[in-house]
Amino acid sequence: xxxxxxxxxxxxxxxxxxxxxxxxxxxxxxxxxxxxxxxxxxxxxxxxxxxxxxxxxxxxxxxxxxxxxxxxxxxxxxxxxxxxxxxxxxxxxxxxxxxxxxxxxxxxxxxxxxxxx
Amino acid sequence: xxxxxxxxxxxxxxxxxxxxxxxxxxxxxxxxxxxxxxxxxxxxxxxxxxxxxxxxxxxxxxxxxxxxxxxxxxxxxxxxxxxxxxxxxxxxxxxxxxxxxxxxxxxxxxxxxxxxxxxxxxxxxxxxxxxxxxxxxxxxxxxxxxx
Numbered sequence: 001x002x003x004x005x006x007x008x009x010x011x012x013x014x015x016x017x018x019x020x021x022x023x024x025x026x027x028x029x030x031x032x033x034x035x036x037x038x039x040x041x042x043x044x045x046x047x048x049x050x051x052x053x054x055x056x057x058x059x060x061x062x063x064x065x066x067x068x069x070x071x072x073x074x075x076x077x078x079x080x081x082x083x084x085x086x087x088x089x090x091x092x093x094x095x096x097x098x099x100x101x102x103x104x105x106x107x108x109x110x111x112x113x114x115x116x117x
Numbered sequence: 118x119x120x121x122x123x124x125x126x127x128x129x130x131x132x133x134x135x136x137x138x139x140x141x142x143x144x145x146x147x148x149x150x151x152x153x154x155x156x157x158x159x160x161x162x163x164x165x166x167x168x169x170x171x172x173x174x175x176x177x178x179x180x181x182x183x184x185x186x187x188x189x190x191x192x193x194x195x196x197x198x199x200x201x202x203x204x205x206x207x208x209x210x211x212x213x214x215x216x217x218x219x220x221x222x223x224x225x226x227x228x229x230x231x232x233x234x235x236x237x238x239x240x241x242x243x244x245x246x247x248x249x250x251x252x253x254x255x256x257x258x259x260x261x262x263x264x
Contacts, residue, residue, distance in 0.1 A: 023214060023218045024214070026205065026206055026209055027209045027214045029206065030206045030207070030209040030210045031210065033206065033207070033210055040206075045206060048206075049202060052202075076222060079218055079219040079221075079222070082214060082215065082218045082219075083215040083218075083219075085214075086213060086214045086215035087215065090213075090214065092213045092214065092215045092216075094215065095261070097257055097258070097260075097261045098215055098216060098219075098258070098261065100254075100257060101219065101253075101254040101255070101257035101258045101261070102219055102254065103254070104250045104251070104253045104254030104257065105219050105222045105250070105251050105254035105255070107247075107250045108222070108225070108246070108247040108248065108249070108250030108251035108252075108253075108254060109222060109225055109247065109251065110247070111243045111244070111246045111247030111250060112225055112229060112243070112244055112247035112248070112251075113247075114243045114247075115240075115241045115242070115243030115244035115245075115246075115247060116244070
């Protein structure tokens, strides 16, 4: 079993970071949809989709030297970042329920990663 | 960490006036079904042989593009991803991002279950535990989204 290098882990952290901003921009852009179909072409939505696609670039780079079963569960850290940005930018409360649910989900993804070896 | 302290939002989101007809959490659940089906199709699509492409040779580029558009699992997979993005955007119009976005993890569950059938993969105790934990977390968020 090969050891996943630190550089791959840093790249996946970067991917999860970029992905979390993708979600933030989709949320911002979604608010424009009330203006009908033309609201679909606003820069926030395009930026959100661009960030999601862009986040796959460091992820694929990370996979060159790292193991998928280790790196794939780490992508889900973007849920943690997105929760922080939601509080900082949109004033959404971080409740015990949200933290508990996120812990269950991250634990579950970790288990699936281990089971996929 | 308490929910009692409210901080003023920096980015102003204009509230969409109409109440959502369906709980946006359900839209995200449907999204994850699209995403998982897309992933399975992309894996099938990746098995499809594609001719080598040389950018100096126009004929090879045409042959590559013909093969690519004829690779229907790939085409349908990417189309499903596009539908999935549209649905996610619709879902995010209402409700908390911090609540809806983690629901997306449900796609891991569907991919594992679909892989059982399509790729003859097997479940093990870790995957089973993971599926149970994710469904548990999603259920907690789903309940929170109704409050």
